[in-house]
Amino acid sequence: MSQDTMAGKRDYYQVLEISRSASGDEIRRSYRRLARQYHPDLNPSEEAEERFKEINEAYEVLSDDSRRAAYDRFGHAASNMPGGFAGGADPFGFGGAAGSPFADIFETFFGAQGTTRRARTPMRGADVQATLTIEFEEAIFGAEKDVEISRLEVCETCEGSRMRDGAKPPVCSICNGAGQVRRAQQTILGQFMTSTPCSACGGEGVSITDPCPDCRGRGRVARTRTITVSIPAGIDDNSSLRLTGQGEASPDGGLAGNAYVRILIAPHPLFTRKDRTIYHQVRVNVAQAALGDELEVETIDGPVAFRLPEGTQSGQQFRLKGRGAPSVGGADRGDQIVTVQVVTPKKLTPEQRDLFEQLAVKLNSETPSVEGERTFFSRVKDALRF
Secondary structure, eight states, X not given: OOHHHHHTOOOHHHHTTOOTTOOHHHHHHHHHHHHHHHOTTTOOSTTHHHHHHHHHHHHHHHTSHXXXXXXXXXXXXXXXXXXXXXXXXXXXXXXXXXXXTTHHHHXXXXXXXXXXXXXOOXXXXXXXXXXXXXXXXXHHHOEEEEEEEEEEEEOTTTTTSOBGGGOOOOBOTTTTTSSEEEXXXXXXXXXXXXXXXXXXXXXXXXXXXXXXXXXXXXXXXXXXXXXXXXXXXXXXXTEEEEETXXXXXXXXXXXXXXXXXXXXXXXXXXXXXXXXXXXXXXXXXXXXXXXXXXXXXXXXXXOXXXXXXXXXXXXXXXXXXXXXXXXXXXXXXXXXXXXXXXXXXXXXXXXXXXXXXXXXXXXXXXXXXXXXXXXXXXXXXXXXXO
């Protein structure tokens, strides 16, 4: 039984689903595809997180030429040798290990001797923002809506290599792929080495000698995409939805960013809302308020029967249970508050005026006024502008 099998680790080439003769571009493309497939934010399965770690581990080794060579020769046992996957180039075990606390010290005093170029961790793409206005009913019950998102995407012509026809960029001749230029500086304490980003390649370690004509050597192009968004029932105004992986593409093969969609709710002609409570106003006349009536009240679900009790005052509120908005992700709905507005007529026919005067006299004689309180008759006269 091999050491790899005993260690319980799968072959890195199998992990990335590539052949042992795969090129650097093939390794990068396979890594990008698998990383997206098994990223925990995109894949809810239980195995996704472990597979994602396994994929990253394999990519860290196979994307670095020296570490790949050591792996091809010794397999997983190379990690237990001096220098790990550095293939014995560093007898102290500090050389090419990314994150080694001694790597910077060795490079400062001794330059690049005994070290290998570190494999850079792919950058995550930038997040993008978009705004979507929905109807009042769509916020209550949920909906599927389309939203336009502008973002940078991987150039389809060069597949992100930035070179014509997808060719692999050559190593920068100035920094030899290190991305940095080291210079010796003589001081009274001796010779010191300083590192600065390579001006020829911008610190990338490669030269774009024949740029892709479509992306002009950038590897990404601006696109506007229409994406369908699932609006959850009960979403509130000014909320944001996260669309994982729908942001800008990474500039170097990493994960894409996210898109954040800000939700605005259009005003409704009948209803207003606060949290899970919906508010609605009903207008009734004086007779309905005094005698009570059977009404039909509008709700977000449609009209419902409502019994207006006699003696209802203007501004009085009534609660309709379960006619409000649901909580996001919940089944229970809030209530609807109905506010009654008693409308006093501004113009009366002679017959209506006579009836109101008789009623006013009758009520005034039956109900003595409290000192300092205006009588019903006085209030009616003001309302009717006697």
